[in-house]
Amino acid sequence: MGIFFKSVCLLMGVAFLGECIEFLTNMVLAKELGEHGMGLYMSILPIIVLVIVIASMELPVSISKFIAEKDEKYHQSMLQHVIRLTVLFTIFFMAFCVVLLPFIPIFKHYHPFIRGLVIILIPIIAFSSIARGYFMGIQQMGKIATANFLRKIVQLLLLVFLYQWFHFSLEVSILVALCTIVGSDFIVLLYLLHMFVLQMKFISKKERAYVSGQSVRKNLLAVSLPTTSMRVFLSITNAIEPFLIKAAVVKSGMTETMANEHFGLMAGVAFTIGFFPAFIAHSLSTVLIPTVSEAYSKQDGLKLQKLLQKVMLVTFLYGVPAVICIYVFAEPLTNLFFHSMVAAIYLQLLWPYFLFHFFVIPMQAFLIGLGLIRDAFAHFIWSTIVTYLMMYFLGTNPEYQMAGIIIAMNTGALLLMLMHYLTICKKIEISLVLRNSVKHTF
Numbered sequence: 001m002g003i004f005f006k007s008v009c010l011l012m013g014v015a016f017l018g019e020c021i022e023f024l025t026n027m028v029l030a031k032e033l034g035e036h037g038m039g040l041y042m043s044i045l046p047i048i049v050l051v052i053v054i055a056s057m058e059l060p061v062s063i064s065k066f067i068a069e070k071d072e073k074y075h076q077s078m079l080q081h082v083i084r085l086t087v088l089f090t091i092f093f094m095a096f097c098v099v100l101l102p103f104i105p106i107f108k109h110y111h112p113f114i115r116g117l118v119i120i121l122i123p124i125i126a127f128s129s130i131a132r133g134y135f136m137g138i139q140q141m142g143k144i145a146t147a148n149f150l151r152k153i154v155q156l157l158l159l160v161f162l163y164q165w166f167h168f169s170l171e172v173s174i175l176v177a178l179c180t181i182v183g184s185d186f187i188v189l190l191y192l193l194h195m196f197v198l199q200m201k202f203i204s205k206k207e208r209a210y211v212s213g214q215s216v217r218k219n220l221l222a223v224s225l226p227t228t229s230m231r232v233f234l235s236i237t238n239a240i241e242p243f244l245i246k247a248a249v250v251k252s253g254m255t256e257t258m259a260n261e262h263f264g265l266m267a268g269v270a271f272t273i274g275f276f277p278a279f280i281a282h283s284l285s286t287v288l289i290p291t292v293s294e295a296y297s298k299q300d301g302l303k304l305q306k307l308l309q310k311v312m313l314v315t316f317l318y319g320v321p322a323v324i325c326i327y328v329f330a331e332p333l334t335n336l337f338f339h340s341m342v343a344a345i346y347l348q349l350l351w352p353y354f355l356f357h358f359f360v361i362p363m364q365a366f367l368i369g370l371g372l373i374r375d376a377f378a379h380f381i382w383s384t385i386v387t388y389l390m391m392y393f394l395g396t397n398p399e400y401q402m403a404g405i406i407i408a409m410n411t412g413a414l415l416l417m418l419m420h421y422l423t424i425c426k427k428i429e430i431s432l433v434l435r436n437s438v439k440h441t442f
Contacts, residue, residue: 011283014145015279018279019276035265037173037174047106048181050232055126057126058231059126062221064289068290079200085217111175120182147191158180159177230380248392249405265346269338269343270350274323280315284314288365304370305430308424352414356410359420360413360416363421
């Protein structure tokens, strides 16, 4: 437990600085792109995230779980097989994207170079994922924290420099914003590869044992495939969501321009502010996957029960005060981006959505560590179906419009949190009020 909370505190400290930087980054984007441009940027961003998810194959999750469960002598052999698998997959996925991207309609509304950026991003994400997964598995969270911070500070510096010294059209400004994402991820790749090579030299001097490629692929894909499928599903729904929201409110009576601006205020401003405290949830999540995996492999039920209790308590202690502050100070916070009362109202209405997700993020990591990835996936499917149905029926109603969209999002987040929570409690045999069971093993 001591190592767990030390790792969490380290990640939280660096993540807090990173979130401050990302907050500034979104402020820079808001000032440069305006409400309409921010709406366009937030509409294309889920497509980029989808590519990142597929390119990573969720290797940080599967590798960290595998490393945490296996003795150190197997690590080098396993990583050699992972590198070969990643090279083959990267070549295939890049070729696939070269053929497919010209036929995706959304790219026709943006600068043509954005397609090239997507292709370049694939190998960067794929190979940095190997190093991330390894360092997570051996719980060297300092390197993960440094990489996360480096990505955000480089992106901010690039944005400030480029927007300060050059003047671009809106189309090129969006391209520049996406270029900074690729540039910052490339710098992170260089850092992680350097640290990874040094670590490989270190473990090569220790006792080594061979593990078959078939065994490695079986273990990795048992985690990567369902986890990637879940993340791809989420990314696809996130990519569809902007267009569903805008189509619903247009049907309710808004113009397309108004719908795009209102979506930009919600996604670019309210989400940026509301998810600011989520750096704590993500820090917990990063450390939980290898910790839960190790405890579950050892059949240590008591440790898992205590871990869930502490995670829920920490989330409650920061989550409730965070959403209260967000609700009370909504107007001055949103004025940092745009002087718009609408953005402040959206932020206040979304407080349940943010709070429930503060619980969902670490619980998802808990489910992965317990090997319940398919359950987590099923939960996301059901919550998404409910959310989208409510979005359509409430969002198209002229009396609700964006308020109806937000009600749907809050409901979906609550449903997802409850399904995750009930499944974890059943699996580790703990009561719904988090009282330990008498059994310490499964």
